[in-house]
Amino acid sequence: MNALLEVENLVAGYGQTEILRSVSVAVAEGEIVSLLGSNGAGKTTFNHAVAGTLAPRGGLMRFAGKDRTGAPTTQMVAEGLIQVPEGRRVFPNLSVRENLWLGGYRRGSARRTDNLARVVGIFPRLGERLTQLAGTLSGGEQQMLAIGRGLMAEPRLLILDEPSLGLSPLLVEEMFGLIRGLNAEGLAILLVEQNVVQSLEIAARAYVMENGAIVASGSAAALRDDPALKKAYLGM
């Protein structure tokens, strides 16, 4: 498989604080990879550095074989690396349709219409609520909207930051089913999650992050019994 995203020895942080100390992660075309770690491990910082909202201090990032270290978000989005940020971040006072359109403006208007139809096909509940304000949606629907908005940009790689955060167990189940479905259609996904059990169920491979460094990686099946994973989460 061709490597789509290759991150090597990435260093990043805010102000005096270095949060990521040499992180290496790779995602191949069509692959679904999970990045696991407890709160404060540095997952969101990693996301920001990869998506271009935070300038990395060291290391290398390649996307589709080209060096994109420190490239701005506008460029990464144009090239198909789309981040669905943590906490859903929909625009509450805009309608569902306006939210979706905002994700797809950089593709022409004909493709935007096609993409909207496709997203509504994947999330029929959004289709029923196109004129409703996004802020009036339930938590699960808002998460669907955030993902749908990401899909409007025609991603090659979708980075999902904590898509299960704040959802009921039943909805988490549904959400992971949807993510698996997207991947089945060939979309590469980097799933950044605290929810270990379910992430490992749908991911092919996974990385475990602790204190800004990768402490374990491998196939999802092998990681499930890895003591490093328990240590990263429970501090044992």
Add this chain to the structure above:
Amino acid sequence: MNPRLVVLWTVGLLVALALPHAVASNAWLNFWINTLMFAALGIAWNVLGGYGGQSSFGHAVFFGTGAYGTAVLQIKLGVPALLAAPAAIGLGALVGLFIGGVSFRYGLRGSYFALVTLAFAEVFRILVSSFAFTGAGFGMLIPLDQRPINLQFPSRFAFYYAALALVGIGLAASAMIERSRFGAYLVAIRENEEAAKALGIDVFRIKLGAIVLSAALAAAVGVFYAQYLLFVDAGSAFGPAISVEALLGPIVGGAGTMLGPLLGAIALHGLGEAAKAAMGPQPGLNLILQGLLLILMLRFLPEGLIGAIRRWRGHA
């Protein structure tokens, strides 16, 4: 556009065209010229503060640049008004580019951005009142020479229609914002800047575009002000009163809506005149009333008159 809207807009335009002739009095004409001028300034503010959510407390800096720009170019450099006016608007846009470039590059938002714009306006006011070249403390008189090339007209009606045209240009700009990708991005930034960034929106450039457009429109109003009064002075062109005028109309009428600033300006100035008629021209009374109205609006109608109308129609 649906036919009902076409009818409404046509009626609105006809009313606006006939309005100055409805009552044959100078006071009536002056009232509408003033109201439309400040409506146009509010519309300019609304581009950045309403659609973009970047509340400026110093729009006088753009207004004043337009007013002083046209005055200085004519008086000191002998440029005819017809050329001085667009140059002054360009200068206003440049000042916007500079203030926006500095503030947005360093991520200033909310009250910090408001304070920085206020500071810029004050600095301009002090600078302009310090140099003889800009008339120092006396201000500048544009020599009376009523010819169209000087943008001076013997009839006040001409100024009314010029002010109406400014409002029209501002409304057209607002309508384009509401229908364009630029406008959608601008609103997204107002709603949630972090999420907008994650979508790949170039937040800095969009904000910069908004402040430049807003500044150019405000400078155009400043040019009008100078040509209408043929006199500019630092206190009234760059003073905080202008900055307050710029934001009060949109907030009362409905920030981030196309017609809100116009509606707000008419309501505010109408109320001011009514107060004067009822209680005599005590100085400062209209300011007290405006302050009171602003407090009440923010408390009870945070979405402004347009928001209230929408809600009422929603219930009806």
